[in-house]
Amino acid sequence: MNSLYRPRNDRVIAGVCAGLARRFGMTSWTVRLLFLLSCLLPGPQFVVYLVLWVMMPNEDRTMARAH
Numbered sequence: 001m002n003s004l005y006r007p008r009n010d011r012v013i014a015g016v017c018a019g020l021a022r023r024f025g026m027t028s029w030t031v032r033l034l035f036l037l038s039c040l041l042p043g044p045q046f047v048v049y050l051v052l053w054v055m056m057p058n059e060d061r062t063m064a065r066a067h
């Protein structure tokens with residue numbers, strides 16, 4: 001499994017869904033669709049998205065640490 005980071009080139013808003021998709025071996029559009037469907041249910045989905053946006057590092061920082 002890859003580490004969790006927001007990729008630079010597969011972003012629609014912040015890259016959170018694309019990062020989660022890469023981490024768990026899914027396509028980014030599948031994760032985006034699952035997120036949109038989850039927004040139909042009650043819960044803190046948007047808050048979780050915002051927290052992940054702040055907490056997940058960018059791909060640039062993650063790759064710089066790896067070298």
